[in-house]
Amino acid sequence: MAQQYYLEGIWQQFVRTNVAFKFFVKNMAGQLEDSTWPITAVLEGPEYLEAKVRRAALGEYAIEFTDPQYEGDYQMHVLVNGREMYQWLVQLREKRSQPGGTVQFFIDGPGLGGGEANKPVFININVRNLQGEPVDVEILNFTVLVGVSLKQFKAKVEHASTGLYRAHFTVPSQGMTPIDVRYCGNSVMKPPIMVMFW
Numbered sequence: 524m525a526q527q528y529y530l531e532g533i534w535q536q537f538v539r540t541n542v543a544f545k546f547f548v549k550n551m552a553g554q555l556e557d558s559t560w561p562i563t564a565v566l567e568g569p570e571y572l573e574a575k576v577r578r579a580a581l582g583e584y585a586i587e588f589t590d591p592q593y594e595g596d597y598q599m600h601v602l603v604n605g606r607e608m609y610q611w612l613v614q615l616r617e618k619r620s621q622p623g624g625t626v627q628f629f630i631d632g633p634g635l636g637g638g639e640a641n642k643p644v645f646i647n648i649n650v651r652n653l654q655g656e657p658v659d660v661e662i663l664n665f666t667v668l669v670g671v672s673l674k675q676f677k678a679k680v681e682h683a684s685t686g687l688y689r690a691h692f693t694v695p696s697q698g699m700t701p702i703d704v705r706y707c708g709n710s711v712m713k714p715p716i717m718v719m720f721w
């Protein structure tokens with residue numbers, strides 16, 4: 524059975540500490556299960572670091588980078604069996620900085636089921652803290668890209684209620700259409716969600 528992958532963590536962390544993320548593997552029924560393929564991760568930026576990836580529990584893996592020394596912006600690449608699943612911007616700062624909050628994003632709504640081209644649809648972006656409670660974030664940090672290359676456009680994102688953001692868009696032509704939800708430049712899911720419009 525095919526597997527789905529989810530990355531969680533704080534994208535702003537400190538130098539000279541262990542920089543850690545969690546990676547979850549689920550089957551298509553949404554149940555946690557161990558990965559059938561090897562998981563690797565690297566940080567590329569002012570220095571290059573390879574992660575220690577260890578199994579923490581069923582379907583849960585700890586990704587840890589040991590003691591980075593240099594401040595700056597890094598790209599973190601998480602791969603499963605050599606195929607990139609996530610590429611995140613990670614900012615490493617001195618301890619005087621305040622780390623960013625840890626939040627999780629969950630995407631749902633009618634737009635994920637596809638629909639007719641040239642008819643408006645929307646998707647929901649649900650934001651939760653580690654306790655599962657809805658929390659607000661900076662709406663200007665959201666970018667929702669619909670389509671590919673020259674036909675790509677930005678959806679309109681609105682704040683619907685605490686922890687709930689709604690991206691409205693109209694797909695102009697038929698076919699499989701990628702929807703890429705980004706926060707602070709980081710794709711919430713990589714590769715983007717592929718949705719059929721007819």
